[in-house]
Amino acid sequence: MSDPILEARNVSRHFSVGGTLFRKPDTLRAVQDVSLSVQPGETLAIVGESGCGKSTLARMLMRLITPTSGELFFEGRHIESISGDDLTKLRGEMQFIFQDPFSSLNPRMSVGKLVGEPLETQRPDLSAKDRRAKVSELLAQVGLRPEHANRYPHEFSGGQRQRIGIARALASGPKLIIGDEPVSALDVSVQAQVVNLLADLKEQLGLTLVVIAHDLAVIRHMSDRVAVMYLGGIVEEGPCDRIFETPQHPYTMALLSAIPEAEYGIERQQIELSGETPSPIDPPPGCRFHTRCPFARERCRTEVPALRDAGPHHRAACHFFEEIASETGAPARLPEPRSAAAESRFSLYADALAGAPVRPREPET
Ligand SMILES: Nc1ncnc2c1ncn2[C@@H]1O[C@H](COP(=O)(O)OP(=O)(O)OP(=O)(O)O)[C@@H](O)[C@H]1O
Numbered sequence: 059m060s061d062p063i064l065e066a067r068n069v070s071r072h073f074s075v076g077g078t079l080f081r082k083p084d085t086l087r088a089v090q091d092v093s094l095s096v097q098p099g100e101t102l103a104i105v106g107e108s109g110c111g112k113s114t115l116a117r118m119l120m121r122l123i124t125p126t127s128g129e130l131f132f133e134g135r136h137i138e139s140i141s142g143d144d145l146t147k148l149r150g151e152m153q154f155i156f157q158d159p160f161s162s163l164n165p166r167m168s169v170g171k172l173v174g175e176p177l178e179t180q181r182p183d184l185s186a187k188d189r190r191a192k193v194s195e196l197l198a199q200v201g202l203r204p205e206h207a208n209r210y211p212h213e214f215s216g217g218q219r220q221r222i223g224i225a226r227a228l229a230s231g232p233k234l235i236i237g238d239e240p241v242s243a244l245d246v247s248v249q250a251q252v253v254n255l256l257a258d259l260k261e262q263l264g265l266t267l268v269v270i271a272h273d274l275a276v277i278r279h280m281s282d283r284v285a286v287m288y289l290g291g292i293v294e295e296g297p298c299d300r301i302f303e304t305p306q307h308p309y310t311m312a313l314l315s316a317i318p319e320a321e322y323g324i325e326r327q328q329i330e331l332s333g334e335t336p337s338p339i340d341p342p343p344g345c346r347f348h349t350r351c352p353f354a355r356e357r358c359r360t361e362v363p364a365l366r367d368a369g370p371h372h373r374a375a376c377h378f379f380e381e382i383a384s385e386t387g388a389p390a391r392l393p394e395p396r397s398a399a400a401e402s403r404f405s406l407y408a409d410a411l412a413g414a415p416v417r418p419r420e421p422e423t
């Protein structure tokens with residue numbers, strides 16, 4: 059592998075919660091000791107159930123919040139030591155796409171202003187005329203029309219607003235885009251269009267993507283690598299195909315069990331979890347997953363499992379994954395055909411991966 063574009067080393071982020079005049083606040087461990095690297099040109103997906111720390115991790119990666127401990131590197135440079143003009147440049151090179159495009163776009167700014175604003179900081183060399191031309195080019199790149207520059211965010215559909223958010227992110231010429239659930243607020247058909255768009259832009263512009271997503275079908279079709287989080291930590295990480303076809307961590311197996319086989323064409327043993335996710339204020343000792351793991355043993359209650367090799371570029375944090383894998387057996391592929399709904403989504407994603415032109419949504423009037 060080449061040098062990572064982004065690297066997190068043992069980062070944690072704690073929040074103080076619930077303190078009053080008479081009571082000391084509790085420490086909530088939103089992210090705990092996460093190490094992760096992102097290779098240039100890849101799409102890394104971060105998955106895990108609500109509250110496991112995905113957004114907190116993404117915000118730290120973007121330098122929107124600072125880690126309580128640990129270090130972050132962008133292209134080998136320590137992020138916290140970057141300041142002044144270099145920081146402005148870094149902010150342009152890393153861009154964020156939000157889940158809710160509406161709340162992230164200033165409703166009083168026209169689309170032209172919204173997309174042109176980052177150009178004013180990142181490309182002060184451009185004249186007003188060149189900037190307008192660049193805005194038109196960016197709008198075309200995301201499947202919008204030049205005349206959309208004169209309209210305001212409320213005049214657009216959800217999918218179009220997300221396109222505006224993407225054009226704004228592209229304006230500063232980023233190398234890396236982090237999307238926090240960039241499509242989960244959209245209708246399924248629109249989700250596929252935006253997923254296609256991101257995949258196309260990634261190819262055209264040589265971008266690196268980090269995507270947080272709930273929908274495992276989206277992840278399966280967008281990402282090269284997947285990191286699975288549970289209660290603030292990464293429990294498994296590896297190439298997308300390996301994670302879906304030979305998951306090693308029981309939590310990943312349970313996550314995959316939750317989606318119908320027909321959705322992704324692989325048959326596997328169903329693993330059901332008991333109980334609730336523990337609170338990040340009082341995480342269990344040992345393996346953080348042991349309270350819900352159907353395979354947990356004594357060692358899991360006391361000893362924290364390290365993320366260790368589970369195959370090529372594949373790591374899992376479980377003391378017993380070898381035994382569990384032989385117990386649960388290798389998953390078998392299901393015969394075709396898949397369900398009609400799954401089939402239409404697969405073909406949409408497949409088009410995007412094959413570099414087919416993006417089909418912009420017709421503007422709603
Ligand atoms: N600013 C904050 N102050 C206190 N607690 C916070 C703060 N931000 C996040 N948390 C807590 O940290 C934990 C992780 O939150 P985070 O938003 O990172 O989860 P998530 O995986 O993105 O969840 P979701 O899928 O619901 O978006 C949660 O328990 C959350 O309540």
Ligand SMILES: [Mg+2]
Nearest residue numbers: 112113114238
């Ligand atoms: Mg979140």
